Amino acid sequence: MADGESLLRSEQDFHDAAKGNNVIRMELLLKNGVNVNAKNSIDQTALHWAVGAGHEEAVKFLLDHNASVDDQDSFGMNALLLAAWFGHLRILRTLVNVGAKLSCENKNGLNLLHCAARRGHIKILEFIMEDLEDIWLDKPDNMQRTALHLAASYGNLEVVEFLIGSGCVHGLKDKEQNTPLHLSARSGHVEVLQKIVETAVDLDEKNWEGETALHLAAEEGHSNCVKVLLNGTCDVNAQTNKNMTALHYAACHGWVKVAELLIEADINVDAVNHQGKTSLEIAARGNHISLVDMIIKADRFYKWEKDHPNIDSESFVGMHVTFRQDRRPETQHIRSVIWRLATKYLKPNEWKKLAHFWKFTEAHIKAIEQQWAGAKSYKEHGHRMLLNWLPGVIISGENPIKELYEGLVGIGRRDLAESIRRKANADCSSPRKCAVM
Structure with missing residues (x-):
């Protein structure tokens, strides 16, 4: 809430007293003739402030002095909706007992149930469902969202469980054709999502897009x-x-x-x-x-x-x-071989020849080439191509050095192939280095 500039000084003092639960100050101002229902520039009264702040004493004082219980501010919020929004159950009960209008809605079409569900106030919801009459559990707001839509969107798991247990419809759609399932998934509320999935809704339901x-x-x-x-x-x-x-x-x-x-x-x-x-x-x-x-x-x-x-x-x-990128110790040696090959020995465009030899598609090659870091980008391109090639070789049970040898021979680099094979044979004195060969 925000103060307006349309209040007289005494009326502003009255609002401030309501905010601070200063009943003695409010009583003095009323005796001096202040209007108990004075509104600021966005139509908020002292009762709005007292309810929003949860000041039970100030609320009772204002009601005892004929404060208008159903007045709405410029957003359409009245005392009852504010009590539900901020989760003040005792104040909500008091307002109901003095005859506040239960069918009220704000300018977005939010009613008591919507406000409590949106904010996650389970005690308010229990009171609404158990003690109030003619409550439409699946009533939509102006966006055609029900209380379940709002609870799902804002991740209020306890409220979602309560609403589902109360018999709400799980698969209703809002104006954008989103179900509560859509909204919980988009907002990343995994526990809420899991709960809704368990109700056997259609997981493949589509929205308007x-x-x-x-x-x-x-x-x-x-x-x-x-x-x-x-x-x-x-x-x-x-x-x-x-x-x-x-x-x-x-x-x-x-x-x-x-x-x-x-x-x-x-x-x-x-x-x-x-x-x-x-x-x-x-x-x-x-x-x-x-x-x-x-x-x-x-x-x-x-x-x-x-x-x-x-x-x-x-x-x-x-x-x-x-x-994912292979970082296993058992492939460390062959990855070192690949890095030296790409950065020290392969000439520009030779990595592409190898890629074609190993049946990389043009789309694969183009995607790798998209990363450009200057004239020597081919070294990084070649390294990435070889790293993308290696998992397939290992998974299929082939010998990476043998496959490298055949690939290099296939593109006319027998000299390089023989050099790698000689180095590999020398390294085979180490069992760890030979693990993937």
Whole structure:
């Protein structure tokens, strides 16, 4: 609340006394003729201030001196709505007992139930549902949002549980066609989301832009919410009105953890949006390097897996398939070999020849090249390409040094291939270095 400039000095003093619960001062000002219902420039009275501050003594004093209980301020808030908004149950009971209008709404269409749900005041809700009559549990506000929409949007788990237990409808839509599921996912309230998922709502319900809860959680980077929805068997490949998948959204913002979850759920990494762009192209344009590399690794792996249908995916040399950057001790030596190869020995464009030899697509190569740091960017490009190549070799059970040798011979660099093989043979005196060879 804010004071206005339309009050007389005595009226301003009266408002200040109500704010401070100074009943003696209020009584003196009333004896001197101050108007108990004087309003400031946004139509707030002393009762508004006393209720908002939770001053029971001041509220009772004002009511005893004929304060108008139903007066609304310029936002449509009256004393009853303020009591619900700020969670002052005893004051709310007092206002109800003196005959305050129960069907009131503010200018946004929020009623008592909406205010309490929005702010998470469970005791207020219990009182409303148990002691007041003719309460419409699913009444919408001006945005067509019910109390459940508001509680879900603001993460008020206890309120959500109470409303669901009271029999509210779980899947109603607001003006933007969002359900409470959409709003909890977008806001990242994972416990609320889990509770709503457990009510068996349609996880693939779409809003007016064709977005599911998964799209909204992915766009905002809420990986825990993405996990809940995926565990609930939502459609990972659902597309919006603009053909955006959840991975497109993750790629736009560089949400690596979200992308990892989606990729592990076997999302179609080749899906294109209405502009014909894949998630890889979007991630590359946004310079989200880690995400670009993750998508390339996943794309290459799933294509390899498709070409080898008779291989049990759970037996890939006993390792968990991951598309994150490899930092394992057992691959440290081969990663060192790769780094030296890319930064010291490969000439410009030779990394591309190797990429083509190993069946990287033009889209993969273009995405890697999107990162530009000057004339020697090819060294970084080559290093990233080799790091994206390595996991596929290891997962398929091949010898990385042997594959490197064949690749280099294939692009006409037998000299370099022989040099790497000789160095590898010399290093094999160390069992740790030979672990992946």
